[in-house]
Amino acid sequence: MSAYERIADLTVTIESVARRRYTANTTSGFERTTTEFRLAGDGLMGRGEDVTYDTADHDALAAVDPIDLEGEWTIAELSAVLDERDLFHGEEPSRPAARNYRRWAVESAALDLGLKQADESLGERLGIDPEPVRFAVSTRLGDPPAAERVTGLLNVDPNLEFKLDPTPDWPDDLFVTLRETGAVRVLDLKGWYEGTEVDVEADPELYRDVLAAFPHAVVEDAAFTSETTPLLEPQAERLAFDYPIDGVESLRSLPVEPGWCNIKPSRFGTVESLFETLAYCEREGITCYGGGQFELACGRDQIQTLAALFYPDAPNDVAPGVFNDPEAEPPYPKSPLKPDAEAVGFAY
Numbered sequence: 431m432s433a434y435e436r437i438a439d440l441t442v443t444i445e446s447v448a449r450r451r452y453t454a455n456t457t458s459g460f461e462r463t464t465t466e467f468r469l470a471g472d473g474l475m476g477r478g479e480d481v482t483y484d485t486a487d488h489d490a491l492a493a494v495d496p497i498d499l500e501g502e503w504t505i506a507e508l509s510a511v512l513d514e515r516d517l518f519h520g521e522e523p524s525r526p527a528a529r530n531y532r533r534w535a536v537e538s539a540a541l542d543l544g545l546k547q548a549d550e551s552l553g554e555r556l557g558i559d560p561e562p563v564r565f566a567v568s569t570r571l572g573d574p575p576a577a578e579r580v581t582g583l584l585n586v587d588p589n590l591e592f593k594l595d596p597t598p599d600w601p602d603d604l605f606v607t608l609r610e611t612g613a614v615r616v617l618d619l620k621g622w623y624e625g626t627e628v629d630v631e632a633d634p635e636l637y638r639d640v641l642a643a644f645p646h647a648v649v650e651d652a653a654f655t656s657e658t659t660p661l662l663e664p665q666a667e668r669l670a671f672d673y674p675i676d677g678v679e680s681l682r683s684l685p686v687e688p689g690w691c692n693i694k695p696s697r698f699g700t701v702e703s704l705f706e707t708l709a710y711c712e713r714e715g716i717t718c719y720g721g722g723q724f725e726l727a728c729g730r731d732q733i734q735t736l737a738a739l740f741y742p743d744a745p746n747d748v749a750p751g752v753f754n755d756p757e758a759e760p761p762y763p764k765s766p767l768k769p770d771a772e773a774v775g776f777a778y
Contacts (some may be wrong), residue, residue, distance in 0.1 A: 432705070432709055433556050433705045433708065433709065434701070434702050434705035434706060434709075436555055436556055436557070437505050437541065437555060437556075437701060437705065438504060438505055438506040438702070439504050439505070439506065440504060440505050440541070440544040440545065440548065440555065441502060441503070441504055441544060441547070441548075442469075442471070442476070442502070442503055442504075442505065442508065442540050442541075442543050442544030442547060443471040443472055443501075443502045443503075443547060444469050444470070444471050444499045444500055444501060444502075444503070444540070444543065445470055445471040445472075445500060446469075446470045446471075446496075446500070447467065447468070447469055447470075447496040447497055447498070447499055447500075448467075448468045448470070448496060449465050449466065449467055449468065449491070449492070449496060450465070450466045450468060450727070451463065451464070451465050451466075451488060451492060452464050452465070452466065452726035452727050453726075454726050454754075454755070455755075455756055455757075456724055456754045456755075456756065457569060457570065457753070457754050457755070457756050458570050458724075458754070459570070461485075462724045462726060462754075463485045463488045464479050464480060464481050464482075464488070464724075464725065464726045464727060464729070465479070465480040465482075465488050465491055465492075465535070466478070466479050466480070466535070466727045466728060467479075467480065467535045467536050467539045468539065469499065469536075469539045469540055469542075469543045470543075471543060471547065472547050474543060474546045474547055475543065475546075476539045476540060476541070476542035476543020476544070476545075476546060476775065476776075477538075477539050477542055477727070477728040478534065478535040478536060478537065478538035478539030478540070478541075478542065478728065478729070478732075479535055479538075479696075479725055479726070479727050479728050479729030479732075480531055480532045480534075480535035481531050481535075481696050481723040481724070481725060481729055482523065482524075482525075482528040482531045482532060483524075483525070483528075483723075484523070484524035484525065484528070486524055487518075487523050487524050487528055490518070490519075490521055491518075491519075491532075494519045497515060497517065497536070499511070499536075499540075503540070505537075505540060505541060505544060505701060506702075508537070508540050509537060509700055509701065509702060512533060512536060512537065512700075517529070517532045517533060517536065518532070527676075527697065529699070530676060530696065530697060530698065530699030531696045531697075531699075533699040533700060534695055534696040534697075534698065534699055534700070534704075535696070535729075537699075537700055537701045538695070538701070538728075538729075538732055538776060541701055541776050542728070542732075542775045542776035542777075543775075545774065545775045545776060546774055546775040549774060550774065551773045551774055551775065551777060551778065552735055552739065552775070552776050552777070552778070553735075553738070553739050553773075553778060556739065558739045558740075560735070560738035560739055560742070560769040560773075560778040561738055561742035561743075561769070562738070562742060562766035562767060562768050562769065563720075563734055563737045563738045563742050563746060563748065563765075563766050563767040563769075563778075564591075564742060564743055564744065564745065564746060564765050564766045565591075565734075565737075565745075565746045565747070565748050565749040565750075565765045565766070565767065566591040566592055566593040566615050566616060566745040566746060566747055566749065567583060567590055567591070567592050567593070567749045567753045568592070568593040568594075568595075568618075568722065568747045568749065568753075569583075569592065569593075569594070569753070570595065571594065571595075571600075571604070574599065574601075575597065575599060575600050575601070575604055576604065577604055577607040577608055577611075580592055580594075580608060580611060580613065580614075581607070581611070583762075584611060584613060586760045586761070586762060587762060587764060589764070589765065590613060590765065591613050591614075591615045591745055591765070592613050592614050592615065592616075593615065593616035593617075593618060593650075593745065593747045594608070594614055594616070594617055594618070595617075595618045595619075595620060595628070595630070596617050596618075596619060596630075596636060596639075596640050597630055597636070598630075598631070598633045598635070598636045600636070600639075605639060605643040606643075608643075608644075609643050609644060614644055614647055615647055615648065615745035616647060616648045616649075616650055616670070616719075616745050616747065617640050617644055617647055617648070617649050617650065618650040618651055618672070619632075619636070619637065619640065619649065619650065619651050619652045619653070620651055620673070621651050621652050621653025621658075622651045622653060622671075622672075622673040622674050623651075623673055632652070632653035632654075632655045632657070632658050634655075634657040634658050634661065637652060637658050637661050637662070638661055641661060641665055646668075647668070648668055648669075648670045648689075648690050648719075648745065649665065649668055649669055649670065650669075650670040650671065650672055650690075650692060651670070651671060651672050651673050651674075652669060654685045654686075659685070662686070663686060666686040666687060666688060666689060667689035668689055668690070669686060669688045669689060669690065670688060670689070670690030670691060670692050670719075671684060671688055671690075671691060671692065672691075672692035672694065672697075672721055675691060675692070675694075675697060675707070676697045676698055676699065676703070677698060677703045677706070677707055678703075678706055678707055678710045681707065681710060681711070681714075681716070687714070688716060689716065689717060690716065690717050690718070690719065691707075691711050691716050691717070691718050691719075692718075692719060692720075692721040692747070693707070693708065693718050693719070693720055693721060693736065693740075693741070694720075694721035694722070694723060694733070695732065695733065695736060696723060696729070708740055717741070717744065718740060718741045718744065719737075719741050719744035719745055719746050719747070720733050720734070720736060720737040720741065720744070720746035720747060720748040721733070721746075721747045721748070722747050722748050722749070724754055725751070726751065728776075730748070730750070730751050731776075731777055731778075732776050732777075733746075733748045734746075734748045734767060734778060735776060735777055735778040738767075738769055738778040739778065742766070749763075749765075750762075750763045750767070
């Protein structure tokens with residue numbers, strides 16, 4: 431029986447739907463807004479987080495009544511119902527991916543509630559024991575870019591690891607300093623983004639420098655152009671993809687067979703698509719690691735839960751939220767994060 435099959439027939443009883451909005455400043459210099467869906471039933475609450483990036487979409491959601499999902503469902507039945515529901519209430523979201531983000535919020539909340547009503551954790555349902563979660567801290571290096579953020583955190587905890595976003599304005603000495611730390615595990619080139627504030631042009635010089643300076647690191651979301659393809663194809667085993675991945679077909683359509691996949695559950699929309707993709711990666715020998723989207727509420731716990739169950743030893747971009755808080759001060763949580771033996775629901 432597959433992991434999804436173990437979940438599909440889980441029963442969930444929903445008596446009401448509510449929402450809660452969260453807002454916080456981030457170390458990346460923007461204000462993050464998310465909305466948590468809260469499904470209640472049998473005196474329990476299941477939670478799922480809508481990580482849609484545009485605040486206007488959260489504003490529009492706050493202006494309408496919660497969706498009616500009252501009843502008793504299996505997870506598969508509820509997902510089929512959601513195929514017919516417009517979670518944006520007739521409005522177009524600011525970005526198409528937001529439809530998957532909101533769908534995931536509702537489905538993950540239902541999964542959380544169903545597990546709690548069954549008095550099980552996700553690991554118990556799947557027959558998998560959670561393990562301590564290794565995490566990498568994702569951080570920006572400032573403008574102009576400098577190593578102080580990384581070296582400062584390493585002075586506090588020399589065992590920390592990092593996921594960084596190289597840009598063409600990284601100076602040569604920054605590559606040297608970061609390489610010498612031995613702490614950089616993932617480099618996100620953001621070459622697949624379009625029309626966002628974090629787009630990075632596919633610069634062959636940058637790609638050449640990254641591949642040479644960090645020969646053992648995972649390189650994420652490199653864009654394939656006539657100039658970069660000759661650099662990237664021989665490195666396929668250490669290439670990872672994140673932004674374009676929203677299911678099995680998106681993995682099959684990549685320009686290379688990658689060695690790695692960044693799993694951000696909200697990108698998949700449905701619980702079924704997430705677990706199908708995890709199964710596909712296992713069959714094809716693709717190593718997974720967890721990804722985050724500046725979650726402010728239960729979503730952070732859930733990405734850590736998936737890491738604990740499926741890829742605990744990977745360089746997971748699931749660090750505790752304190753690392754995204756510009757006001758936070760040491761001491762910080764240490765890697766790996768230990769599971770809670772008493773966890774129930776979509777938790778570890």
